[in-house]
Amino acid sequence: MRFELKLAIGFMLTLGIFLALGVYTYLSSREQIESSQWVTNTNEVLYSSQRLLTIVLEAETGSRGFVLTGDSNFLEPYNHATDSLRKRADDLLKLTTDNVEQHEKIKILVAAIERKIEHGGKLILARENSLSSATEMATSLKGKKLMDEIRLLIDNFQATEKQILLARTLRAEQQIQDFNNLLLSTFILLIVLLGLMYGMIFINLKARKNAELELKNAADEIQDLYDNAPCGYFSVNSSITVSNSNQTLLGWLGYSLEEIVGKFKYEDFLSPESKAMFLKSFEEDFARYKESGSVHDLEFDFKRKDGSLFPVIVSSVAVFGENGEFIKSRSTVMNNTERKKVENKIKLLNHELEAFTYSVSHDLRAPLRSVVGYTNIIKEDYSTILDKEGHRVINVIMNNALRMGQLIDDLLDFSRMGRKELSKSNLNMIEIVQNVWRELVSQENGRKLELNIAPLKMSTGDVSMIRQVWINLISNALKYSQKNPITKIEIGSFEENDQTCYYISDNGAGFDMQYVDKLFGVFQRLHKMSEFEGTGVGLALVKRIIQRHEGTVRAEGKLNEGAKFYFTLPHIS
Amino acid sequence: MNNAVEILLVEDNPDDAGLTIRTLNKNNLANHLLHLEDGQEALDFLFNENNKMPKLILLDLKMPKVDGIDVLRRIKADVNKRTIPVVVLTSSKEERDIVEAYKLGVNAYIVKPVDFDQFVKAITQVGLFWLVVNQPPAEQ
Numbered sequence: 001m002r003f004e005l006k007l008a009i010g011f012m013l014t015l016g017i018f019l020a021l022g023v024y025t026y027l028s029s030r031e032q033i034e035s036s037q038w039v040t041n042t043n044e045v046l047y048s049s050q051r052l053l054t055i056v057l058e059a060e061t062g063s064r065g066f067v068l069t070g071d072s073n074f075l076e077p078y079n080h081a082t083d084s085l086r087k088r089a090d091d092l093l094k095l096t097t098d099n100v101e102q103h104e105k106i107k108i109l110v111a112a113i114e115r116k117i118e119h120g121g122k123l124i125l126a127r128e129n130s131l132s133s134a135t136e137m138a139t140s141l142k143g144k145k146l147m148d149e150i151r152l153l154i155d156n157f158q159a160t161e162k163q164i165l166l167a168r169t170l171r172a173e174q175q176i177q178d179f180n181n182l183l184l185s186t187f188i189l190l191i192v193l194l195g196l197m198y199g200m201i202f203i204n205l206k207a208r209k210n211a212e213l214e215l216k217n218a219a220d221e222i223q224d225l226y227d228n229a230p231c232g233y234f235s236v237n238s239s240i241t242v243s244n245s246n247q248t249l250l251g252w253l254g255y256s257l258e259e260i261v262g263k264f265k266y267e268d269f270l271s272p273e274s275k276a277m278f279l280k281s282f283e284e285d286f287a288r289y290k291e292s293g294s295v296h297d298l299e300f301d302f303k304r305k306d307g308s309l310f311p312v313i314v315s316s317v318a319v320f321g322e323n324g325e326f327i328k329s330r331s332t333v334m335n336n337t338e339r340k341k342v343e344n345k346i347k348l349l350n351h352e353l354e355a356f357t358y359s360v361s362h363d364l365r366a367p368l369r370s371v372v373g374y375t376n377i378i379k380e381d382y383s384t385i386l387d388k389e390g391h392r393v394i395n396v397i398m399n400n401a402l403r404m405g406q407l408i409d410d411l412l413d414f415s416r417m418g419r420k421e422l423s424k425s426n427l428n429m430i431e432i433v434q435n436v437w438r439e440l441v442s443q444e445n446g447r448k449l450e451l452n453i454a455p456l457k458m459s460t461g462d463v464s465m466i467r468q469v470w471i472n473l474i475s476n477a478l479k480y481s482q483k484n485p486i487t488k489i490e491i492g493s494f495e496e497n498d499q500t501c502y503y504i505s506d507n508g509a510g511f512d513m514q515y516v517d518k519l520f521g522v523f524q525r526l527h528k529m530s531e532f533e534g535t536g537v538g539l540a541l542v543k544r545i546i547q548r549h550e551g552t553v554r555a556e557g558k559l560n561e562g563a564k565f566y567f568t569l570p571h572i573s
Numbered sequence: 574m575n576n577a578v579e580i581l582l583v584e585d586n587p588d589d590a591g592l593t594i595r596t597l598n599k600n601n602l603a604n605h606l607l608h609l610e611d612g613q614e615a616l617d618f619l620f621n622e623n624n625k626m627p628k629l630i631l632l633d634l635k636m637p638k639v640d641g642i643d644v645l646r647r648i649k650a651d652v653n654k655r656t657i658p659v660v661v662l663t664s665s666k667e668e669r670d671i672v673e674a675y676k677l678g679v680n681a682y683i684v685k686p687v688d689f690d691q692f693v694k695a696i697t698q699v700g701l702f703w704l705v706v707n708q709p710p711a712e713q
Binding site for chain 1: 592
């Protein structure tokens with residue numbers, strides 16, 4: 001359960017208990033008042049009943065006094081008692097309305113008292129006539145009987161009333177006791193509840209503090225990563241004013257954060273040249289950016305505070321609000337200085353290499369041509385004075401010069417292939433292979449050739465380079481199988497790891513698989529010149545071309561059983 | 574007319590020039606051949622109003638002072654000389670040279686083979702084609 005819900009429930013519970021306690025206290029105190037009223041009532045009943053007896057006794061005493069003395073002064077209590085009795089009896093009747101039994105008892109008592117008063121009246125009347133008749137009446141014991149009856153009734157009444165008093169007092173005490181007990185247990189409950197709530201709040205606050213601390217640590221870490229990233233970061237708001245930047249970028253620029261936040265616009269980072277380029281098509285570019293949400297690898301020159309420039313590559317991601325409105329843009333800045341340096345160095349090296357190969361292709365071939373040409377002149381013009389050995393030596397010179405010419409040509413091809421720009425297009429591979437085959441076979445006279453070309457998948461690449469690959473592979477297959485009575489060559493293709501793999505197999509001389517690693521190296525040959533001619537550049541060239549196409553080459557072979565060469569090219573994009 | 578130059582050979586390597594001249598000679602094509610050894614000499618000759626223009630220029634590319642490409646550019650930029658057939662005879666088959674030469678309007682581009690038989694064949698064909706088979710425009 002969530003903390004807030006728990007807290008609310010605890011709070012409501014406490015409030016509920018307080019309310020219940022209030023209601024209970026109110027009800028309980030009313031009950032207690034009522035109970036004490038009942039006790040008072042009972043006491044009053046007891047008192048009144050006692051008073052009743054007293055009045056009766058006083059009346060008795062008065063009438064007796066009058067009978068004995070004949071002094072009418074003694075009659076005063078008697079006369080007074082009659083009135084008082086009536087009043088007391090009424091009070092008692094009222095006080096005992098709640099108790100039918102006692103009420104009835106009072107009625108009987110009152111009747112008894114009235115009989116007694118009546119008797120008293122008769123006695124007084126008799127005295128007024130004569131003392132003797134009164135004395136006779138008084139000694140008749142009738143009065144005493146009546147009095148005893150009254151005493152008995154009152155005793156009985158009071159005994160019952162005393163029992164009621166005891167019960168009511170006990171009940172009132174019990175109520176107070178119950179109230180106190182409940183109050184105590186409620187207090188304990190409240191203290192426990194408040195204690196629990198305090199504990200809960202305390203734990204929660206502690207957890208929150210910990211979470212805050214963790215959050216702060218995480219935020220610090222992220223800020224640290226942000227500030228000390230190897231690339232620059234900056235953000236701009238919806239009006240492309242700079243809203244943040246990391247220390248790396250500030251370090252490169254030489255500004256402080258305060259100098260650029262809220263003051264710099266995106267274009268203020270740029271060199272005059274980059275700025276002009278940036279602002280030229282800004283409206284359309286910005287609209288397109290907001291549409292696509294990102295832009296990658298923009299090359300600019302940034303301007304430092306001291307005015308110097310450095311090349312950068314900027315990529316940006318747009319941040320949108322809940323309603324899809326453009327809020328801000330976050331950019332990553334790569335310092336391109338080192339790469340530019342390396343690029344320039346590579347350019348320079350390439351330039352030097354080009355100058356070198358250019359020179360090689362001119363200056364190395366010209367002397368060779370002279371060697372071959374002038375040796376030929378000797379052969380033509382002085383053949384009569386040369387003996388057999390002389391002719392053989394001349395042929396050796398010419399063959400070697402020609403071979404060197406071939407080596408230079410192949411090396412130049414190899415070097416050129418590494419530098420030439422790829423112009424990629426879709427390749428109709430079957431057409432390329434058939435054309436190359438026709439050209440090469442036209443130079444093979446009288447050989448028995450069996451070619452089997454499976455349907456070849458299309459691919460992409462530089463058509464002249466891939467053509468060169470097939471020329472080298474097919475001419476190799478033809479060359480190394482030339483000693484077979486029937487040459488069998490098979491060409492095909494298949495899908496392999498998201499690339500298309502092409503292969504060519506022959507039934508020629510093959511090779512020993514332990515030398516397979518040497519196969520694609522420059523000037524590496526696995527056969528003697530006397531067996532098969534060659535410069536050892538063909539397969540190296542194949543490898544170089546395929547690698548430049550992001551493909552791979554490999555070969556399988558077995559000595560005297562043929563070889564199979566594979567190369568892969570990416571799918572048509 | 575006898576002194577008129579038919580073939581202008583611009584070639585800095587005398588040995589190479591020797592082979593070319595020998596081949597043309599064997600085909601009786603070198604009777605009115607002038608051999609100049611660099612681009613500057615060629616330009617001096619061609620842009621001298623007193624000289625009659627040759628029927629064919631055989632031009633090497635890599636030469637001291639002024640190279641073949643510049644000579645070609647000057648010839649093809651000149652209204653009166655752009656009709657002279659220019660055949661580049663060079664050791665190099667650098668793609669950029671070939672492209673550049675054709676852009677400037679070269680009439681043929683021959684890579685001199687190292688193999689002597691092929692060399693003889695190429696030179697003979699060039700000489701015969703441009704001097705015998707080809708019909709140039711009437712002299713202005």
